[in-house]
Amino acid sequence: MIGSIEVRSLSRSFTTTVRRPGFAGALRSLVNPERAVKHAVSDISFDVVPGELLALLGPNGAGKSTTIKMLTGILTPTSGEARVAGVVPYEERERNARNIGAVFGQRTQLWWDLPVRESFAILRDIYDVPGAEHAARLREFDGILELSAFWDTRVRHLSLGQRVRCDLAAALLHDPPVVFLDEPTIGMDVVVKEQVREFLRHQVEQRGRTVLLTTHDMTEVERLAERVVLINHGRLVLDGSLDEIRRKFGSTWQVRATLADGHTDLAPPPGIVLLRQDGPQVVFGPDGPEAPTVHQALKAVIERYEVTGIAIDEADLEDVMRAAYAHAEPAAEGV
Numbered sequence: 470m471i472g473s474i475e476v477r478s479l480s481r482s483f484t485t486t487v488r489r490p491g492f493a494g495a496l497r498s499l500v501n502p503e504r505a506v507k508h509a510v511s512d513i514s515f516d517v518v519p520g521e522l523l524a525l526l527g528p529n530g531a532g533k534s535t536t537i538k539m540l541t542g543i544l545t546p547t548s549g550e551a552r553v554a555g556v557v558p559y560e561e562r563e564r565n566a567r568n569i570g571a572v573f574g575q576r577t578q579l580w581w582d583l584p585v586r587e588s589f590a591i592l593r594d595i596y597d598v599p600g601a602e603h604a605a606r607l608r609e610f611d612g613i614l615e616l617s618a619f620w621d622t623r624v625r626h627l628s629l630g631q632r633v634r635c636d637l638a639a640a641l642l643h644d645p646p647v648v649f650l651d652e653p654t655i656g657m658d659v660v661v662k663e664q665v666r667e668f669l670r671h672q673v674e675q676r677g678r679t680v681l682l683t684t685h686d687m688t689e690v691e692r693l694a695e696r697v698v699l700i701n702h703g704r705l706v707l708d709g710s711l712d713e714i715r716r717k718f719g720s721t722w723q724v725r726a727t728l729a730d731g732h733t734d735l736a737p738p739p740g741i742v743l744l745r746q747d748g749p750q751v752v753f754g755p756d757g758p759e760a761p762t763v764h765q766a767l768k769a770v771i772e773r774y775e776v777t778g779i780a781i782d783e784a785d786l787e788d789v790m791r792a793a794y795a796h797a798e799p800a801a802e803g804v
């Protein structure tokens with residue numbers, strides 16, 4: 470189906486040669502190499518429906534990039550199957566390339582020595598985009614990403630934020646229904662990050678594109694993704710909405726309090742844990758399944774401490790994700 474991503478029992482292993490230590494070890498490795506198999510992605514299945522933005526999350530080395538590489542046709546799976554806009558990406562790479570746009574935040578797909586304008590003209594010719602359409606799309610992208618300020622700058626001279634904005638525009642010039650973004654805002658300042666997020670929201674909500682995004686930035690996830698797929702050690706840990714993840718792994722509430730001067734004993738009331746402290750600012754959360762409700766917690770905090778300010782927050786997504794990753798650790802066995 471146009472714009473859908475279907476992933477079925479997808480696995481990818483890499484075989485590497487283990488280097489033995491020392492000179493004698495190196496010689497032995499040369500004569501009798503010892504092989505190790507790394508299961509980078511193991512039996513994962515999920516769907517992304519047309520017009521949905523899904524965040525693929527996981528700690529470093531979880532298998533996110535390997536998954537994206539299979540879906541963009543760069544890598545062939547060891548087993549399982551994937552379809553992107555109805556096409557098996559690693560079997561029909563060219564057809565798949567017409568249906569997808571991809572941005573890998575850590576490296577550019579533009580021509581290093583050419584000005585931005587010329588790189589875009591080459592892409593227009595490669596993808597056979599009619600001149601008027603190309604110009605209209607550039608105007609649309611420029612409206613949010615403000616690219617025209619560096620149209621004539623060589624790609625090698627662009628700042629990181631400018632370069633990724635150009636990469637994003639370049640990836641969408643041929644109007645693909647599906648977009649893969651591997652850490653697109655890594656290393657950017659907050660202003661450019663927000664510009665990129667606004668652009669992505671526009672592409673999903675107004676243009677109906679399907680986006681698969683990997684990121685370590687939880688603000689990005691909260692701003693953009695309704696649904697997340699969490700992987701760890703190559704295995705799927707969870708597929709659900711942010712609310713479901715919060716319910717399953719996170720504290721459902723946090724109480725932020727400002728303590729009056731002179732508090733030294735911070736031992737929290739039963740069922741409540743001290744999450745953070747910065748001077749008189751403290752943040753409490755529920756401790757375990759028997760934890761009090763937010764109303765009981767508020768009462769307990771006020772009774773135990775002298776507070777000058779108090780507020781209730783949703784659980785911090787970073788904390789929730791840390792709990793989710795920790796929960797997934799047993800999956801490491803046998804990997």
Ligand SMILES: Nc1ncnc2c1ncn2[C@@H]1O[C@H](COP(=O)(O)OP(=O)(O)OP(=O)(O)O)[C@@H](O)[C@H]1O
Nearest residue numbers: 483485507509527528529530531532533534535536
């Ligand atoms: N070509 C390769 N050869 C051997 N091992 C590889 C190869 N590519 C990836 N791996 C291993 O597979 C695992 C998954 O890597 P991958 O790059 O998919 O993780 P990731 O979730 O994208 O991590 P990060 O957040 O750090 O980018 C890692 O242990 C990595 O070392």
